[in-house]
Amino acid sequence: MTGYVMFRKDRLGRRGGGVILYIKESIQAYEIKLEKEAECEEAVWCNIVTGNSTLTVGLVYRSPNISIEENEKIHNAIEEVSKRVCIIMGDFNHGHIQWISLQSTGREVQEFLNLVQDSFLSQHVLEATRGEHVLDIVLTSQKEFVDNVKICEPLGCSDHNQIHFIIKVKGEGNRKIRYRKKFTKEDIRT
Template sequence: MGNKQEELETCVCLQGYDIIGITETWWDSSYDWSVGMEGYRLFRKDRQGRQGGGIALYVNDQLECMELHLGMEEEPTKNLWVRIKGRAGAGDIIVGVCYRPPDQGDRADEALYRQIGAASRSQALVLMGDFNHPDICWRDNTAERKRSGKLLECVSGDFLFQVIEEPTRRGAMLDLILTNKEGLVGDVKLKGSLGCNDHEMVEFRILRAARRALSKLTTLDFSRADFGLFRDLLGRIPWGKALEGRGAQDSWLIFKGHFLQAQERCIPTKRKSSKTTKRLP
C-alpha cells in the first residue's frame, strides 16, 4: 500500500487534480493514519466484513463540499455521493464514485439504480466508477445479459450519458463516467495503470459552461412531421417475416432500426431554444 500511495500522491502533485475517485481501495481502520493527502478532504467507504472492495473520493480542500446520503436505509451499496458547491455564477455539482462487485445481487443493483435516479435529478451530476458489466456495448446500447440490461435501462430512463469510449481493463470497458448533462464532461483520456493495478486511470475535465452549450442541441420538430409517410414506411415492412424466429432483444433491435430510419425521413429536427433547454426530454 505504501508504494501505491506514494505513486498516487506523486501523480496528483504533477497533474493538479481537484477530484480523485478510487475504487477497490482494500482499506480498513488500519489505514486511517496513512491515506490522507495534504490539500485534500477525504471521503471513504470501506468494505465491511469482507476482504477487498472499498471506495474513496479526494476533493481539493479549496472546494466547499459535503457528503450526501442517498438511500442509506436501503440495501447497502458501494457508492459515495458528494455535493460540490459551485463558484460564483455556477451551480452545484454532485460527484459520485461507485464500485459494483461482479457478484452483486439484484437487490443491491436496484438500490444503486434508485440512488442514481435520485442524483440524476440534480442540476449537474458526474458519476464515475467500476460497474463490472463487460458485456455492454455502449456504442449500440446493447447487453448480452439481463442484469447488464438493467443498467442500460437506468441510464436511458434517467437521461444519462456514458462518455468513456475505450476499454479500461484487458479489452473490456468496466469503468464508466455517467453524467446528466451533454457536454458537462470532456477531455477524457486513459492514463495507464497505477502500480500493480490492471485498470487504466481515467482523466477528464468537468466543463462548467455545459448548461449554456445545451442551446446548441437539436430536437425532433413534430409540427413539421409527415406522419402519413411515417405510417406508410412502417406498414410496408413484413413484420412477421422480419421477426420470425427472433428473440426479444433481436426483435427490438430490428424494430428500432426500421423505426429510426423512418423517423429520419419523416420528422425534421430543429435547434432547441434557450427557453426549453432545461426541460427534461
C-alpha cells in the same frame, strides 16, 4: 493526500476494499446521504458547490458477484441522483455493453443500460478500461460537463486503466458580483 479532502466508504465485513474520493481543499464539498433504499454498500456521494449551484458527485463500485438487493440499491441511487446535476463514476463491472451502439447482452446488463438511457445520462468512456472491456464509466446529467477523456496506463498494481478527464462547470470565480448604493433620505438633499 495533502491538499485534498477525503470522502470514503469502507467495505463492511471484509478486509480491504471500499471506495475513496479525493477533492481539492480549495473546492467547497460535503458528503451527502441518499434515501435508505438507495444507500449502497460501496458508494460515496458528495455535493460540490459551483458558484450559485451544486454538482452531485458519486463514486460507485459494483462487485461482479453483487447481490440482487445491492444491485437494486445501486439502480435506486442512480435514479435518485440523476434528477440532480450530477457526475457518477466508478467500476460498474458491466463489460458487455457496447457503449457506441448502446447494445448489450444479458438481462441484468440490459436493465442497467435502460436505466442510464431512461435517466437521460451520458456515458463518456468509450475505450476499454480493463482488458477489452469498458468496466469503469463516467455518467453525467449534462453531456458538456466532461471533456478530454483519456484512458491511461494503470496506476500501481491495479489491473484497471486510469481515466483522466476534465469536468467543466462554472466555479466561484465566474460569479458576477453587483454592488448597489443604498439610498436613504439622508442621501437626498434639496
